[in-house]
Amino acid sequence: MKILGIETSCDETAAAVVTDGGRVRSNVISSQIALHRAHGGVVPELAARGHVTAIIPVVETALREAGLGRAQIDAIAVTAGPGLAGSLLVGVNVAKALAYALRRPLVPVNHLEGHVYANWLTLPGAEPVPPPRFPLVCLLVSGGHTELILMTGHGQYRHLGRTLDDAAGEAFDKGARLLGLGYPGGPAIQRAAAEGRPDAFPLPRAWLGEGFDFSFSGLKTALLRLVEPYRIAEPAADRLKTSTPFVEHRPPRFRSDLPVADLAASYQEAVVEVLAVKAVRAAAAFDAATLLLAGGVAANAALRERLDREVIERLGTDAIPVRYPPLELCTDNAAMIAGAAGFALKRGVQGGWEVDVQPRLALVGQAQR
Numbered sequence: 456m457k458i459l460g461i462e463t464s465c466d467e468t469a470a471a472v473v474t475d476g477g478r479v480r481s482n483v484i485s486s487q488i489a490l491h492r493a494h495g496g497v498v499p500e501l502a503a504r505g506h507v508t509a510i511i512p513v514v515e516t517a518l519r520e521a522g523l524g525r526a527q528i529d530a531i532a533v534t535a536g537p538g539l540a541g542s543l544l545v546g547v548n549v550a551k552a553l554a555y556a557l558r559r560p561l562v563p564v565n566h567l568e569g570h571v572y573a574n575w576l577t578l579p580g581a582e583p584v585p586p587p588r589f590p591l592v593c594l595l596v597s598g599g600h601t602e603l604i605l606m607t608g609h610g611q612y613r614h615l616g617r618t619l620d621d622a623a624g625e626a627f628d629k630g631a632r633l634l635g636l637g638y639p640g641g642p643a644i645q646r647a648a649a650e651g652r653p654d655a656f657p658l659p660r661a662w663l664g665e666g667f668d669f670s671f672s673g674l675k676t677a678l679l680r681l682v683e684p685y686r687i688a689e690p691a692a693d694r695l696k697t698s699t700p701f702v703e704h705r706p707p708r709f710r711s712d713l714p715v716a717d718l719a720a721s722y723q724e725a726v727v728e729v730l731a732v733k734a735v736r737a738a739a740a741f742d743a744a745t746l747l748l749a750g751g752v753a754a755n756a757a758l759r760e761r762l763d764r765e766v767i768e769r770l771g772t773d774a775i776p777v778r779y780p781p782l783e784l785c786t787d788n789a790a791m792i793a794g795a796a797g798f799a800l801k802r803g804v805q806g807g808w809e810v811d812v813q814p815r816l817a818l819v820g821q822a823q824r
């Protein structure tokens with residue numbers, strides 16, 4: 456079966472073709488990063504308009520790169536939520552139109568389930584890896600979500616914990632903004648941190664007892680306090696301008712002796728340590744056969760290394776495998792949507808004309824439906 460996936464939940468217009476065995480035939484992403492960079496983050500109205508102009512060429516390119524005509528597609532999968540309503544509407548309506556015109560099943564997919572299922576995909580030219588074994592604990596860390604999930608089978612999710620405030624990706628993005636490192640923040644912090652010492656600044660970790668919830672807002676405030684003495688004050692009139700939406704975001708200006716690399720490394724370490732320790736603790740508590748990492752922050756090298764190390768140190772060398780998706784499938788893409796749809800179709804999940812966008816869709820809520 457060849458599934459066309461469409462993803463427009465935030466600021467990437469994406470389409471992909473994936474077989475129901477998880478083989479990626481094409482994976483096309485048109486990024487809007489340049490469009491939003493001037494504003495320091497995603498502007499929803501600009502994102503929706505960007506999807507409208509990009510979506511048809513992106514779908515056509517995905518089909519062409521897969522060497523397929525529209526009629527050779529067996530199902531259409533689309534992200535229904537969570538995400539920005541205006542952005543989701545573009546993908547959902549294009550998917551509905553294609554499903555109607557081609558008379559193919561329409562599969563609405565939860566974007567978060569897509570991130571999880573990126574771990575079941577094989578890129579072109581790569582050797583297929585054995586599928587992750589259940590039960591598994593998944594640490595889902597993205598721009599808008601930080602969740603620990605117990606997965607007992609396909610589509611079977613149990614919520615273990617989540618962030619009480621900022622998501623891990625959001626913490627990276629806000630930290631990068633505070634340090635004047637730009638957008639998107641995760642890769643920028645990772646780059647800056649490579650030159651720094653992770654133990655240079657004792658930043659706080661919100662352990663919240665033995666539970667599986669997270670909190671990153673205190674860490675962000677601690678970083679703000681550390682950079683403040685180095686900041687070069689802007690004239691009041693300029694401050695007023697930058698606080699309104701739709702005017703250009705200007706990064707803060709600092710004295711040249713700001714220890715950017717040490718601050719970035721210490722900040723990254725504080726985020727990564729809590730994520731890794733809690734994920735491994737959950738894997739042990741629920742006898743997981745696999746520990747899975749998913750979402751944009753899964754691209755972070757320090758997090759991958761820390762998880763591997765934490766498993767060995769806390770559970771022993773023969774412990775459970777840690778799995779993460781190929782780098783290019785960590786952040787938003789449509790291959791993960793088509794991949795998740797392959798498994799959903801086998802469970803009989805299919806949408807009709809009533810399929811609508813669900814901007815606040817939850818992963819566990821969907822599984823219990």
Ligand SMILES: Nc1ncnc2c1ncn2[C@@H]1O[C@H](COP(=O)(O)OP(=O)(O)OP(=O)(O)O)[C@@H](O)[C@H]1O
Nearest residue numbers: 597598599600624640641642751752754755786787
């Ligand atoms: N190397 C990296 N290190 C840390 N964070 C990273 C890295 N690469 C990307 N990120 C972060 O990942 C996030 C983007 O991930 P993703 O595309 O999954 O988020 P999203 O789709 O915006 O949110 P959600 O999936 O929750 O709706 C951003 O916050 C970005 O800073």
Ligand SMILES: [Mg+2]
Nearest residue numbers: 597598786787
């Ligand atoms: Mg995402």
